[in-house]
Amino acid sequence: MKVFDAKHIKNIVLVGAHKSGKTTLAETMLFEAGLINRRGSVEGKNTISDYHEIEHERETSVFATPLHTEWRNYKINIIDTPGLDDFIGEITSSIRAADTIVMVLNAQHGVEIGTEIIWNYIDTYHKPTLFVVNQIDHMNANFEDSFKSIKELVGNNAVQIQFPIKLDGAQCIVDVLKMKCYKFGPEGGKPEKLAIPEEHKELADRLHNELVEKAAENDEELMELFFDKGTLNEDEMRQGIKVGMMNHELFPVFCMSALKDMGSGRLMGFIDNVAPSATDLKPEQTVEGDIVLNRKDAPASLFVFKTIHQPNLGQITFFKVKSGEVNQNDKLVNSRTGETETLNQLFIMDGKKREPVSKLVVGDIGATLKLKHTETNDTLNRGGSKMTIRPIQFPGPRTRKAVFAVNEREEEKLSDALKKMHSQDPTVEVKYSKELKQVILGCQGELHLATIAWTLKNTYGVEARFEKPKIAYRETIQRSASANYRHKKQSGGAGQFAEVHMKIEPWYEGMPEPQGFNIRGKEEVDLDWGGKLVFYNCIVGGVIDTRYLPSIKKGILEVMESGPLTGSYIRDVRVMVHDGKMHSVDSNDIAFKIAGAHAFKEAFLNAKPKLLEPVQELTVKVPEDMVGGVMTDLQSRRSIIQGIESEDHYQVLRCMTPAAELHGYSTNLRSLTQGKATFNAVFDSFKAVPQNIQETLVQKDE
Known part of the structure; x- marks a missing residue:
């Protein structure tokens, strides 16, 4: 396989709410580049990225899947992610590994609660981000409303690169960076390039001028050029957009139909020409306080952002080359364990397909097999280097269950399987409570739990029983x-x-x-x-x-x-x-x-002995029109409301809630708000249990 230099490697992650079309977009990008001969579909269970059996069964992405494509002498590494926040661990690690975030929106809905949840993680990492309004050919699509919702999310730094129009019944996309109109046939594919129709010229000119101004704002030299000439040429605009993206101060907005392959080629061209590579970005700081030298001639260093376990292959470790270059059979030292690992094999992964490579350079993403002492968040260095890349901060669990093997003789088998699942997804927490004498499983919600149960049974051959965990009273x-x-x-x-x-x-x-x-x-x-x-x-x-x-x-x-x-x-x-x-x-x-x-x-x-119960500090973010129902439910759970704050179109409720009352809250909140609310709970303190509840608990224990 061809080895690309760092400047010609672009790492993107496709993120967005459930059913926004990320997997379809990934498939279309591979097809458009000629890496696959026919496009699969989620419904057909034959896409490159959704290859796991559980994804076929549920017809939705459950795991983040690395892929790659090549476009005009550039290599684009793509990570396709799930859209449901139950799988936020997969999304978070992928955002950490990518250099540019591609946020995909459904044109029927615009920014959804899932979009906002993911945006909070993007904003934390300050990653360059562009938006794609997908499904513009749908009868209920509304690009204008979608763009407004993007501006409400990120502010006035959202800037249109494109907008959709209809011309003689055909779907067209007007591009205000290139000032061209792309007209697509009924099945999409390569468009016809036209002049912008007169009835849309005024809007296109206005958006072009806005884009010029936004591009100029991000670079002093470009600003001087803009003042001198009153405009910028296309290359100068690209430069300004790139700087703005790297500063997390400019967010280009595209439109397309991934299903019909309308606009994917133009998006890939923009990723090639404008989206920053790993070596363009500001060098990051290590745990030790040093700077990561993202250069080919620096000592080799890898950061492990994902681990999966497959019964037929064992452990597959996904990594990003943070500095230097690595070759097959290189020996690298794990900065956490001090153990030396040998990279016996190097791969580029496209779903389940492995393509062997001899080396990978700084900025590239690859995989290897059967490392013995390495997990997600580890750094591997060439001998002598002590560098530790800052770890991914995974969210804590929102749902907890006591877990048991249905067959008591399989408890050890269950324990081994849960350890592998935690290794694969650090948001799956597994702890044995000596106090409660239970194995407590923490996860992100009922769907996450159902996926864990399915994997235990179908992948590891152990059937598990989940129960409400005991409460750690004092x-x-x-x-x-x-x-x-x-x-x-x-x-x-x-x-x-x-x-x-x-x-x-x-x-x-x-x-x-x-x-x-x-x-x-x-x-x-x-x-x-x-x-x-x-x-x-x-x-x-x-x-x-x-x-x-x-x-x-x-x-x-x-x-x-x-x-x-x-x-x-x-x-x-x-x-x-x-x-x-x-x-x-x-x-x-x-x-x-x-x-x-x-x-x-x-x-x-x-x-006069008194029972104390653990109380959680609960934060609930809920749409304004749903606050009443959520507050009624919280009060039924013995919550004490501490305060309410407004945040855009949402209300943020802060309250103290007994841990005993939070069992099943994730499912209940999702039902109350159609999945539009989110919550976070952290332990606060122990408080006295009401006397009537204490009497019930004491009698139950007798």
């Missing part, structure tokens, strides 16, 4: 209480004897020292599960030897690991051990540990 006390316990056991020979007297109180930061005790020692224990145990030695007269106090504390901590109300962890208690008895022969550590545990448990039950 127990504490509301008042002081005293108790004592004597442990006495005689079974021939030396026995066991210990007597412990203690007082317990609620603990809070900054509280005064206990009164009425002769404090001889104090120890603060930061508990693994949050909160504290503050342990005081208040023994007077040596009634309990100091050497037994650690055993008393150990007994208390054992009770705190499984509280008497629901078996939850206990937190924020202080204990004053102030009296007791011991025996010169029968007293030992075990006896004092038992006595300490029993005394603490009795005192705890007498101290």
Whole structure:
């Protein structure tokens, strides 16, 4: 295969809302360039990018798929992504790897909630972006409204390169950069180039002048030229547009019909001539604070942006060459693990098809097989280099489930499969909770969960059961209480004897020292599960030897690991051990540990014990006309609204909601708002459970 230099490699990612036509566009770009002889379709289950069985079954993209095409001596690497935010991990990693984002919009709907979600990630990375209004030939298409919605999203820096018209019943596209009209036949393909019709000339001239001004704004030399000449030629306009895109301050807007192959060639020409390559962009900074030298003569460095596991192939690692060049059989060092990996094979991937290559240069995207110590977000360097590329920030889970193997003998098989799924999609979180004694699976929503279940069963051969996870409650006390316990056991020979007297109180930061005790020692224990145990030695007269106090504390901590109300962890208690008895022969550590545990448990039950529940800080972004229903639902979930802010046509609700009430919220919110609302939840604190709910939980646990 031909090796392209960095300037002639363009990396784009196709992103956009569900059903905007990204997969069809990718297929059309490969067809237009002659890399495939016939175009597949999503409905026909024969596109290059949607090749997984689950994608055929659901007729929608589930995975991000790297492809490539060649157009006029340029190589265009394409990543086709899913449109549903349940698969945001696939979208995020692809945005990170690309140099130019192609945001595809359905001309019937314009900017949708899915578009906005993805735009937030693009904006975070400050990536050059162009918009494509697709399906302009649809009877319900509305390019004008679509363009308005783009301006509402990105502001006045959205600039039209094209607009659609009809001419003698034929679909045409007027291009105001080239000032030409492209007329397409009923089946699309190569257009007829015409002069712009007189009835559209005034609009085309106005848009052309706007484009000239926008292009000039981004470069001082071009601005001077513009003032001198009053205009810019096409090459000068391209230069200004490119600079504006790289500054994330200019967003070109195209129109097309990917299904009918109308406008795809012009889009590919713009990507070749204007969209920046990896070496055009501002060098990025490494974790260590160094600059990534995106040059061919620099030491080789790769960044892994995607990993997939296939039963017949094993692990496939997708990477972008960030500096230098790599050759087959190169040995590179993983900056995270320190392990050396050998690139036994190098590939260009087009869906499931692998095309071997001997080397890849800076800016290119490729893949290799069977790396042993490398995962997504890792950096591989030529020996001696210590560079670590900044990792992709994946969103946290929005839905959590306890997961079990239906067949208990397959628990290990399930565990191995879930590890591979996390490796493939870092938004799939898998953790074993020692506290809850459950494996907790975190994901992005019900559709994401259904995909995980399907993959477990059909790819890894293990059927899983998903349940509502237990809630990690905490127990504490509301008042002081005293108790004592004597442990006495005689079974021939030396026995066991210990007597412990203690007082317990609620603990809070900054509280005064206990009164009425002769404090001889104090120890603060930061508990693994949050909160504290503050342990005081208040023994007077040596009634309990100091050497037994650690055993008393150990007994208390054992009770705190499984509280008497629901078996939850206990937190924020202080204990004053102030009296007791011991025996010169029968007293030992075990006896004092038992006595300490029993005394603490009795005192705890007498101290008005209280159950605490985890509370999430919940942020919901919802269209203005749907706020009422969402707020009613939140209040039914015991939410306390903290504030409401306006953001464009949306309202952002911030509230505190108990974690126990968020089960199924993702599905419910999607149903309430037709998928137009989004939410994010992060742990805030533990708060007291209402008394009626506490009674129910305690009775349930008995």
